Amino acid sequence: MALLEVIKDKCKGCGLCVEACPFEAIEILDNLAVIKESCTGCGACLDSCELEALYLPKIEKKPAVDVSAYQGVWVFIEHQDSQIAHVSLELLGKGRESADKLSTHLSAVLLGDDISPIIQQLSKFDIDRIYCIEDPVLRDYRTDSYVVAASSLVRKYRPEIILAGATTTGRDFASALATELETGLTADCTELDIDPEQGLLVQTRPAFGGNIMATILCPHHRPQMATVRPKVMEMPAIVDSNDAEIIQESLSLTEDQILTKIVDFIPSIDTVNLADAQIIVSGGRGLGGTENFGLIEELAEVLGAAVGASRAAVDAGWIPYPHQVGQTGRTVRPRIYFACGISGAIQHQAGMKTSEMIIAINKDPDAPIFDIATYGIVGDLFEIVPLLSQQFKKKLGK
Ligand SMILES: Cc1cc2nc3c(=O)[nH]c(=O)nc-3n(C[C@H](O)[C@H](O)[C@H](O)COP(=O)(O)OP(=O)(O)OC[C@H]3O[C@@H](n4cnc5c(N)ncnc54)[C@H](O)[C@@H]3O)c2cc1C
Ligand code: SF4
Ligand code: SF4
Numbered sequence: 001m002a003l004l005e006v007i008k009d010k011c012k013g014c015g016l017c018v019e020a021c022p023f024e025a026i027e028i029l030d031n032l033a034v035i036k037e038s039c040t041g042c043g044a045c046l047d048s049c050e051l052e053a054l055y056l057p058k059i060e061k062k063p064a065v066d067v068s069a070y071q072g073v074w075v076f077i078e079h080q081d082s083q084i085a086h087v088s089l090e091l092l093g094k095g096r097e098s099a100d101k102l103s104t105h106l107s108a109v110l111l112g113d114d115i116s117p118i119i120q121q122l123s124k125f126d127i128d129r130i131y132c133i134e135d136p137v138l139r140d141y142r143t144d145s146y147v148v149a150a151s152s153l154v155r156k157y158r159p160e161i162i163l164a165g166a167t168t169t170g171r172d173f174a175s176a177l178a179t180e181l182e183t184g185l186t187a188d189c190t191e192l193d194i195d196p197e198q199g200l201l202v203q204t205r206p207a208f209g210g211n212i213m214a215t216i217l218c219p220h221h222r223p224q225m226a227t228v229r230p231k232v233m234e235m236p237a238i239v240d241s242n243d244a245e246i247i248q249e250s251l252s253l254t255e256d257q258i259l260t261k262i263v264d265f266i267p268s269i270d271t272v273n274l275a276d277a278q279i280i281v282s283g284g285r286g287l288g289g290t291e292n293f294g295l296i297e298e299l300a301e302v303l304g305a306a307v308g309a310s311r312a313a314v315d316a317g318w319i320p321y322p323h324q325v326g327q328t329g330r331t332v333r334p335r336i337y338f339a340c341g342i343s344g345a346i347q348h349q350a351g352m353k354t355s356e357m358i359i360a361i362n363k364d365p366d367a368p369i370f371d372i373a374t375y376g377i378v379g380d381l382f383e384i385v386p387l388l389s390q391q392f393k394k395k396l397g398k
Pocket of ligand 2: 049
């Protein structure tokens with residue numbers, strides 16, 4: 001149900017509120033404002049209605065919990081075919097840093113069946129505890145069984161922070177768990193830190209269509225929950241051997257109590273593997289047309305790189321969406337990222353600014369991409385990109 005309400009007798013369908021909503025959550029139908037499900041209840045539209053036809057009912061607040069009863073940082077370990085998702089390992093690094101700042105322990109939460117190979121992989125990382133539930137009903141990820149299992153652990157051991165990957169599974173799991181525990185969740189964080197005075201998790205993420213970076217705190221409820229996309233955080237160092245304390249719990253859930261059944265797994269055929277590419281050559285609006293992406297593809301082929309793109313290039317239909325890098329595309333962290341004819345808008349940077357080396361080619365010396373570039377080439381990409389391809393071909397003997 002939408003959060004905002006329209007007082008039908010007052011609304012004249014003038015449409016002023018449509019303009020005021022940053023989430024495009026209002027439309028006019030038959031001279032009446034209609035609120036869509038995407039309404040977040042932010043209240044930004046309220047003052048736009050001169051007839052006071054918009055009304056935001058007060059949401060009853062849940063009483064605050066005793067936050068001092070919650071301790072420790074947990075990372076949800078996502079896995080498939082006995083392999084841990086890379087993002088879970090990345091989060092162990094951020095989790096360690098946060099736990100150290102809070103002088104508390106870092107734990108991995110592992111749910112599944114036949115989990116010893118995963119415990120083995122976790123032994124290479126600096127973790128204090130591993131909370132596990134091993135049960136055949138947890139063999140494959142399913143929202144209902146995983147949330148029952150994780151919430152039973154949370155209620156018993158009371159962590160103050162839970163981090164999960166912003167993957168398809170992690171997003172589903174974290175939002176369902178936060179709902180079950182009646183706590184807050186910040187999705188798709190780009191930065192996490194600990195507030196030194198209050199010891200709260202400082203969660204930063206783009207808001208209002210990426211136009212501002214919002215800092216979100218969860219002071220009154222526990223656990224504080226956040227998801228982070230793959231490749232946003234750095235991988236932690238591998239330790240020689242780690243003797244994490246293993247805490248095994250059981251689950252009293254039978255297959256017939258779970259609503260979801262796994263019928264089959266069909267892996268998606270993702271031919272654009274930006275996430276694992278060591279080198280990415282990306283093109284933007286500066287290319288001027290689909291036919292010119294050939295220049296980008298040629299340089300990428302010489303370097304054995306993947307082809308990326310800005311949203312402007314994708315929106316123009318010059319290249320398909322799986323190539324898009326940025327806030328609403330892929331987050332990447334290659335060793336070398338070439339940005340060709342890309343201005344470097346904040347939403348593009350959100351997906352690539354942690355690349356080890358950024359080489360920007362742009363004819364505008366004031367383009368924001370140069371603020372984050374390791375090397376900047378000011379000039380016409382139609383001259384520079386072919387020259388780079390030519391020179392790399394020579395150097396690499398191709
Ligand atoms: C909610 C939201 C989400 C978004 N998500 C993303 C996202 O995931 N990824 C993304 O990329 N964007 C995203 N955007 C869009 C973003 O704000 C920018 O509009 C977009 O990144 C611009 O793409 P661009 O740099 O290719 O184009 P422009 O900003 O138009 O820049 C083109 C650049 O090319 C240069 N140029 C032109 N001709 C040449 C030439 N011959 N040689 C060299 N340089 C040349 C120009 O100087 C200019 O700097 C999002 C926006 C919003 C509101
Ligand atoms: S601004 Fe007020 S009167 Fe106009 S469409 Fe919106 S709710 Fe109705
Ligand atoms: S409350 Fe916010 S999201 Fe909902 S319609 Fe108004 S401006 Fe849009």
